[in-house]
Amino acid sequence: SQTIHQWPATLVQPVGSPLSLECTVEGTSNPNLYWYRQAAGRGLQLLFYSVGIGQISSEVPQNLSASRPQDRQFILSSKKLLLSDSGFYLCACSPGQGAPPLHFGNGTRLTVT
Amino acid sequence: AQSVAQPEDQVNVAEGNPLTVKCTYSVSGNPYLFWYVQYPNRGLQFLLKYITGDNLVKGSYGFEAEFNKSQTSFHLKKPSALVSDSALYFCAVRAYSSGSARQLTFGSGTQLTVLP
Numbered sequence: 001s002q003t004i005h006q007w008p009a010t011l012v013q014p015v016g017s018p019l020s021l022e023c024t025v026e027g028t029s030n031p032n033l034y035w036y037r038q039a040a041g042r043g044l045q046l047l048f049y050s051v052g053i054g055q056i057s058s059e060v061p062q063n064l065s066a067s068r069p070q071d072r073q074f075i076l077s078s079k080k081l082l083l084s085d086s087g088f089y090l091c092a093c094s095p096g097q098g099a100p101p102l103h104f105g106n107g108t109r110l111t112v113t
Numbered sequence: 114a115q116s117v118a119q120p121e122d123q124v125n126v127a128e129g130n131p132l133t134v135k136c137t138y139s140v141s142g143n144p145y146l147f148w149y150v151q152y153p154n155r156g157l158q159f160l161l162k163y164i165t166g167d168n169l170v171k172g173s174y175g176f177e178a179e180f181n182k183s184q185t186s187f188h189l190k191k192p193s194a195l196v197s198d199s200a201l202y203f204c205a206v207r208a209y210s211s212g213s214a215r216q217l218t219f220g221s222g223t224q225l226t227v228l229p
Contacts, residue, residue, distance in 0.1 A: 004156070006156075009154075042201075042221055042222045043219065043221050043222065044157075044203070044219045046217075088154075090156050090157070092156075092157075101147055101149075101159045101162055102157075102159070102217065103159065104149075104156030104157045104158070105156050106154075106155050106156045107154070107155065107156050109154065
């Protein structure tokens with residue numbers, strides 16, 4: 001079964017600083033990878049989606065970007081953080097197209113001060 | 114457009130009593146339906162899913178869910194609640210015909226508190 005590693009678990013960054021969150025997946029090849037943001041401990045918002053190396057789809061316009069340099073590595077980045085970027089960021093994977101369910105990492109709690 | 118409604122932000126139940134967490138959905142065509150659980154500062158964990166077949170689906174930790182097509186509902190149930198079941202529960206749906214979990218829509222979550 002898949003295991004998703006996310007780090008760091010918590011992060012406090014000042015406004016205007018850069019961001020890099022990393023997610024790696026074990027136990028599967030060629031997964032679909034996702035970045036979600038959960039605000040205020042509730043609703044999940046899909047930010048980015050990737051079906052393969054270098055293939056990134058953005059679901060909402062924002063201050064963030066994503067990259068997939070390797071099959072099982074997914075990175076969430078920002079050049080300059082905004083206060084509104086604070087939240088709980090979750091990486092998820094699914095084994096392939098049309099193959100639920102999603103498996104989630106344990107998340108990174110980002111606080112922008 | 115598809116949607117999921119979890120009408121209760123908070124559900125409280127006494128330990129040992131049955132629990133129900135409600136979910137209704139709207140989707141074009143047949144649905145894939147899911148329940149996830151989230152403990153504090155953790156990711157979501159998959160509990161169970163409905164794709165086709167028996168309307169009563171059994172999942173992890175003694176949970177089950179009943180698919181009701183006429184009422185477009187997929188309520189989560191457990192016969193006897195445990196304090197350790199206290200967590201945030203999410204219902205999710207996507208159309209059977211859509212090709213990817215990208216089209217998965219989550220509800221807003223229901224906080225379940227089981228009182229000792």
